[in-house]
Amino acid sequence: MCGIAGLFDLRGKRDFDQALVERMNQVQFHRGPDEGGTHFEPGVALAHRRLSIIDLSTGQQPLFNEDGSVVVVFNGEIYNYQELVPELEALGHIFHTRSDTEVIVHAWEAWGEDCVQRFRGMFAFALHDRNRGALFMARDRLGVKPLFYAELADGTVAFGSELKVLMQHPGLNRRIDPHAVEEYFALGYVAEPRTIFEGARKLGPGELLTIRRGQSMPAPRRYWDLRFTLDNPMSLSDAAAELTARLQESIRLRMISEVPLGAFLSGGVDSSAVVALMAGLSDKPVNTCSIAFDDPKFNESQFADMVAQRYRTDHHVETVAADDFDLIDTLATLYDEPYADSSAMPTYRVCQLARKHVTVALSGDGGDESFAGYRRYRMHLAEERLRSAIPLGLRRPLFGMLGRLYPKADWAPRVFRAKATFEALARDSVEAYFHAVSILRDDMRDKMYSDGFKRQLAGYQASDVFRQHAAQARTDDPLALVQYLDLKTYLVGDINTKVDRASMAHSLEVREPLMDHPLIEWLATLPSGLKVDGQQGKYLFKKAMEPMLPNDVLYRPKMGFAVPLARWFRGPLKQKVRDAVLGETLAASGIFKPAYLQHLVDAHQSGVRDYSAPLWTLLMFEAFLRNQAQ
Incomplete structure (x- = not known):
């Protein structure tokens, strides 16, 4: 795993400031502490930080083709590179290394932009072709690896693995984008392709961008998308057998490494399945890493222990105190732009633990999206049955009125918390799902934003x-639609962002067997009834894993990687929240109505309402603004 950076001159062949490029590269030292490299020629500068995983002796970057006319910097892993080498050699290409990076330069020469269609893995790379006067950038299909870029006023294109790389360039427009702020407070992250700054963008998942000297900056082009056909007539038993075989292949490919390798083991279904299958593919005990919590409400370690004992893994556990909130300011620096998933804290800790024992860790990320595991999917399907029975013209006024009148009852048993359901039934399917996943819902954001900020938004939602x-x-299938939305938004903007930054902060490579794109494409052919069966999510996945995992792991209620925010904000962080949310930094931004911020703090700390998620979102935004002011 690595970090990449670079500059490209759209207008000519200027020589770039080498000291600037070195700073851009050095700011991401954590992504690749083993080696660093740069390449300069008229009109282009490339830089790379390396975490050595494969071909430790000769895989240095930037890496060139035979005559030096094509050069690449690459972050990620091409898992099928060994299959591509003989094919490219048959076309006359000569390899000088055993690294997956070299496959990229020769694949570009052989197939041009279509080279990305041949790659199976997680990747973000930038390639310069001197003969074509072009810079080619691409990002993997599911957005596992990040890539930021910016077109600057002087015709320079800057790019890097993290936003902080671009922030080293004095020409970057760092004005905060109001639309990005709106996305952040709704979703907890800034959705692709936006960044928090008007002057920078993210290359989207499954996108490529070819920039040619002397031409204007083009828009990115999508080279891959997922289509839910749901037309595969497989039986449950046949689908379970094929799923197991596909998972074994995906995991086998991701176990190729020349450095110590292991896995995260939370005790949930996804990571437990990965560990079980790894154990069957390895002749040595699998290294597993778990975080335990001293608060039993958040502790899954006993289930991780069950799996570790069953497969006799080399299991490493560290207990994190329930009041482990020292990372708040660290996270703001780590993510560069506002990011509000509080599970970033335990994710940071488990990466910190894993790096003590391994350099590569396999994870279960992507399982909820791929196999339909979120509880919100089952809620959405139940609501869809009601929505389909009553026309929107009747639903909107009826349930809209009920939603306004029904009291918010965070304290009540779930069956009595009907307000959100009424609000959802008053909306169409897409609007309802957005409402369900929003941290601050539409009415809350409307009350929170100042009149001046609303004018900047100009109606954008x-x-x-x-x-x-x-x-x-x-697709018009209700489950497939929300799975697609999550694969394009939440998985990329939240999950993959969280894991990439947390792991790279510790120079740890995390691999994602449940996000193997051939697996995802095959799952999209299966009927939704194989994924959600009544109130059982991940139906097929759990059935396939029954011979390998205890029922207590497979069928217990999902816990998640959570932290006790509500208690923190009424207890040990009470004053910190009050100082941050009601302090000068947010007030000076002009974005918020002070009276509504006061309401959020007072209502939560008095115990009247649970506003922990909105308050955390504000806390992280305040930390971001403070960092920008320094």
Whole structure:
């Protein structure tokens, strides 16, 4: 795993400041502490930080083709590179290393932009072709690896693995994008392709960008998308057998490494399945790493222990105190832009633990999206049955009124918390799902934003992100639609972002067997009834894993990687929250109505309402603004 950076001159062949490029590279030293490299020629500068995983002796970057006319910097892993080497050699290409990086330069020469269609893995890379006067950038299909870029006023294109790389360039426009702020407070992250700054963008998952000297900056092009056909007539038993075989292949490919390798083991279904299958593919005990919590409400370690004992793994556990909140300011620096998933804290800790024992760890990330494990999917399907029975013209006024009148009852048993359900039934499918996943819902954001900030938004709403993706989904199946939306938004903007930054902060490579794109494509052919059966999510996945995992792991209620925010904000962090949310930094931004911020703090700390998620979102935004001011 690595970090990449670079500059490209759209207008000519200027020589770039080498000291600037070195700073851009050095700021991401944590991504690749083993080696660093740069390449300069008129009109282009490339830089790379390396975490050595494969071909330790000769895999240095930037890496060139035979005559030096093509050069690449690459972050990620091409898992099928060994299959591509003989094919490229048959076309006359000569390899000088055993690294997957060299496959990229020769694949570009052989197939041009279509080379990305041949790659199976997680990747973000930038390649310069001197003869074509072009810079080619691409990102993997599911957005596991990040890639930021910016077109600057002087015709320079800057790029890097993290936003902080671009922030080293004095020409970057760092004005905060109001639309990005709206997305952040709705979703907890800034959705692709936006960043928090007007002057920078993210290359989206499954996108490529070819920039040619002397031409204007083009828009990125999507080279891959997922289509839910749901037309595969397999039986449950046949589908379970094929799923197991596909998972074994995906995991086998991701176990190729020349450095110590292991896995995260939370005790949930996804990571437990990965460990079980790894054990069957390895002649040595699997290294497993778990975080335990001293608060039993958040502790899954006993289930991780069950799996570790069953497969006799070399198991490493560290207990994290329930009041482990020292990372708040660290996270703001780590993520560069506002990011509000509080599970980033335990994720940071488990990566810290894993790096003591391994350099590569396999994870279970992507399982909830791929196999339909989220509880919100089952809620959405139940609501869809009601929505389909009553026309929107009747639902909107009826349930809209009930939603306004029904009291918010965070304290009540779930069956009595009908307000959110009424609000959802008053909406169409996409709007309802957006409402369900929003941290601050539409009415809360409307009350929180100042009149001046609303004028800057000019009517923009974060739900537009979902509507744009829904228009590309090509499915009217209720489950497939929300799975597609999550694969395009939450998986990329939240899950993959969290794991990439947390792991790279510790120079740890995390691999994602449940996000193997051939596996995802095959799952998209299966009927939704194989994924959710009544109230049982991950139906097929759990059935396939029954011979390998205890029922207590497979069928217990999902716990998640959570932290006790509500208690923190009424207890040990009470004053910190009050100082941050009601302090000068947020007030000076002009974005918020002070009276509503006061309401959020007072209502939560008095115990009247649980506003822990909105308050955490504000806390992280305040930390981001403070960092920007320094």
